Amino acid sequence: MSRMNRCVYALATIGMLGAAAPLHAADANPYPFKQGYPTQAASQHVRADEVLQRAIVAYRFWYPTVSIEGIFNGNRSVGIEDGKQWGLAAAGPRQIGFTLNSDTPYGSGVIDLSEGPVLIEIPPGPFIGLVNDHNQGWVTDMGLPGPDAGKGGKHLILPPGYQDKVPDKSEGYYVAQSPSLKNLLALRSLPLDGNLAKAMAAFDGVKVQRWTPQGMTGSALQAVDTTKLALDSSSLKWEDNIQFWEKLDKIIQEEPIQPKFLPMYGLLQELGIQKGKPFAPNAATKDILTRAARLGRDQMLVSAFDSQRPEIKNWQDRHWEWVGLVPGTAQFETPAGIDLDARDRWFAQAIVTSPAMFRRDAGAGSLYWLSARDSQGVYLDGGKQYTLTVPQPVPGKLFWSVTLYDAQTRSQVQTDQDKAALRSLFELKDIDTTKPVVLSFGPKPPKGDASHWIKTVPGRGWFAYFRIYGPEAAAFDKSWKPGDIVRQ
Incomplete structure (x- = not known):
């Protein structure tokens, strides 16, 4: 019997596959020792505990890797080939x-x-883009937040281990190297004049093609318009079951080992996932890995929606929270190490990373605040009516928006209204910017003008993101602040 199977057998033997109670200091010692050696009961209990604990830690660490595979899979599901x-x-x-x-x-x-x-060639214009590796690690920025600063440029992405000579900045190239073979290109075209068709057409000037020192080779990536398609680019269908581990194993087999993650690969090895070897869990192993996925996901959601960190609020008298908790870094780095709680919070509700996304100064490309509670601190309920008062003008050089998300899917609320956002370039373009604007949310339209209303779904919780593009100093120095979401 393998070590993994012995651990799982021990777990099943002492009943840990059912509801598990947390250990507290006041509890009786679950690991009895005799003359300095573990008793048989202690060894069984330790082996049982460590499997579940290691699986939960592994789940939370590798969640961004499986999440980005969900993005890839969304495109694949509608016939878009890698x-x-x-x-x-x-x-x-x-x-x-x-x-x-x-x-x-x-x-x-x-x-x-x-x-x-x-090579990714981007024309001059209002683009915001990035490349992330297969673990949602930052590789490079492009467009306004990137080294080309919106003036257009040639962004050359090198594979892991590439050592041949490459062109430099003097030749108009910006070079970045990825540690993984598959990477996400994410690019946004800003509709600064409120013209979505024009912003979509701007993608025609983007060219993505294989590069060699001798020149371009092969065909450029073909663009496919998916605007009208109902596609799922999330990991929701995998995140709470054995498929999470199956998808992760597939990625581990396809990608090179990243030395900086060696301890975390070791953790996966303990769970039966190892590069070059088949992942073949038995029924008992599947049970514990499924349990770990559910527990790990729920623990991450607590970080996302019930963080107790005091620095989370920009204004202590408001329930708006910073989504990103480590300003100005690409991977949640602090002088003391990686802020794992901030990492969990971000990836439980959002995708992709870049230092530009987490800046908190007037040079930031955008900022994000989250509110999941009303003015009384109660979670937002799709069956209740609410208003939000937004003082004008909002301190942003470009535009701003409020978007509503379903708490379970962390995706835009879905109703027969087919609308989840109120945007300064569109629904709010004609508001009087000399006085506050009142936005409404709830299952029923407000009395009178319903043009500033987003429909919600009874029985489902929701949260809001307030975004400002091109934020100005007042968005950070607390001289401007939005109202709370108020239940009516």
Whole structure:
């Protein structure tokens, strides 16, 4: 019997596959020792506990890896092939994905480096883009937050281990190297004049093609418009069951080992996932891994929606919270190490990372605040009516929006209204910017003008994101603040 199977057998033997009670200091010692040695009961209990504990830690660490595979799978589900096509969408509620929004059209696709470097050419214009590796690690920024600063540029993405000579910045290239073979290209075209069609057409100037020192080779990625398609770019269908581990194993087998993650690969090995070996869990192992997925997911959601960190609020008299808790970093780095709680919070509700996304100064490309509670601190309920008063003008050079998300799917609320956002470039473009605007949320339209209303679903919780693009100093120094969401 393998060590993994012995551990699982021990877990089943002492009943840990059922409801597990947390250990407290006041509890009787579950690990009795005699003359300095573990008793048989202690060994059984330790082996049982460590399997579940290691699986939960592994789940939370590798969650971003499986989550980005969900993005890839969303495109694949509508026939978009890795490394051959990419999808474009003026996204709406029909596109399921963690806190996707309707503010700007998206372009996304798999950059496959298995056959060599790929060149992403972006024309001048209001683009915001990035490349993330297969673990949602930051590789590079493009467009306004990138080194080309919106002036257009050639972004050359190198595969892991690539050492041949490459062009430099003097030749108009910006070079970045990824540690993984498959990467996510995510690009947004900003509709600064409120013209979505024009913003979508701007993608025509983007070219993604394989690169060699001798020049371009092969065909450029073909664009596929997915605006009207109902696709799921999330990991929801995998995140609470054995499929999470199956998807993770597939990625581990396909990608090179990243040395900085060696301890976490070791953790997976203890669970039966190891590069070069088949993942073949028995029924008991599947049970414990499924349990770990459910517990790990729920623990992450507590970080997302019930954080107790005091620095989470920009204004202590409001329930708006910072979504990103570690300002100005790409991977939640602090002088003391990686902030794992901040990492969990982000990836439980959002996707992709970049240092530009987490800046808290007037040079930031955008900012994100979250509110999951009303003015009394009660979670927002899809069956109740609410208002939000937004003082004008909002301190943003470009535009702002409020978007509603379903708490369970972390995706835009879906109703027959087919609307989840109120945006300064669209629904709110004609408001009087000399006085506050009142927005309404609930299952029924407000009395009178319903143009500033988003419909919600009874029986389902929801939360809101307040986004400002091109935020100005007043958004950070507390001289401006939005109202709380108030139940009517």
